[in-house]
Amino acid sequence: MLNEPIRLAIITGSVRIGRLGPTVAQWFAAEAGHREDLTVDVIDAADVPLSLTGPTRQPAPDMVEVLAEISPRIESADAFVVVTPEYNHSYPAGLKNLIDWHITQWRAKPVGFVSYGGMSGGLRAVEHLRAVFAELHAMTIQSTVCFRDCAEAFDTDGLPKDRAACEAAAKDMLDQLVWWANALKDARAKTPYSV
Numbered sequence: 001m002l003n004e005p006i007r008l009a010i011i012t013g014s015v016r017i018g019r020l021g022p023t024v025a026q027w028f029a030a031e032a033g034h035r036e037d038l039t040v041d042v043i044d045a046a047d048v049p050l051s052l053t054g055p056t057r058q059p060a061p062d063m064v065e066v067l068a069e070i071s072p073r074i075e076s077a078d079a080f081v082v083v084t085p086e087y088n089h090s091y092p093a094g095l096k097n098l099i100d101w102h103i104t105q106w107r108a109k110p111v112g113f114v115s116y117g118g119m120s121g122g123l124r125a126v127e128h129l130r131a132v133f134a135e136l137h138a139m140t141i142q143s144t145v146c147f148r149d150c151a152e153a154f155d156t157d158g159l160p161k162d163r164a165a166c167e168a169a170a171k172d173m174l175d176q177l178v179w180w181a182n183a184l185k186d187a188r189a190k191t192p193y194s195v
């Protein structure tokens with residue numbers, strides 16, 4: 001029996017003016033969008049004005065409004081890919097804020113990473129995010145897509161200069177993500193995840 005397409009939410013983690021993030025996310029969303037086993041929703045952290053005063057049991061009315069738009073999209077996703085740069089050997093504060101405003105929505109779901117930065121290709125940000133998502137009972141994917149020297153990694157059309165290698169890395173990571181997403185979706189349907 002064929003599985004239903006996995007609902008993948010791609011989260012663009014940088015919110016900086018002049019950021020590279022949307023270029024990276026748009027390329028990756030196009031790669032994911034070519035697959036019949038995925039449907040794609042792109043969530044840009046820059047479009048989610050969640051207060052830095054942090055999550056609370058009784059959010060202010062303006063936060064209730066923001067959450068009403070964003071939380072169902074995170075809840076309904078079967079899998080996530082986080083597109084993250086590296087800032088000072090870690091991930092952006094705005095991305096952490098979006099993660100922290102949600103708890104149950106991440107549970108028992110897989111999370112893949114597309115990272116970018118200087119020499120390290122953003123991998124230190126990814127390793128920090130693995131610890132964050134472990135705390136949230138999410139399953140992180142071993143293979144990643146990573147762009148070293150990211151300022152030089154994309155052409156004027158917004159495509160990776162090393163397209164073949166990047167497409168192969170994206171396929172590898174997405175194949176693993178889909179396997180885990182199907183396995184965990186079946187498991188959640190059989191036994192709701194409660195901790």
Ligand SMILES: Cc1cc2nc3c(=O)[nH]c(=O)nc-3n(C[C@H](O)[C@H](O)[C@H](O)COP(=O)(O)O)c2cc1C
Pocket residue numbers: 014015016018019020021022085086087088089090116117118119120121122150151
């Ligand atoms: C505040 C800041 C800190 C940074 N720290 C690092 C770093 O520790 N390691 C690294 O490889 N690149 C670092 N960079 C380079 C960024 O990864 C690179 O500029 C990337 O394009 C930032 O993503 P964005 O353009 O989507 O905001 C840093 C950039 C900024 C703005």
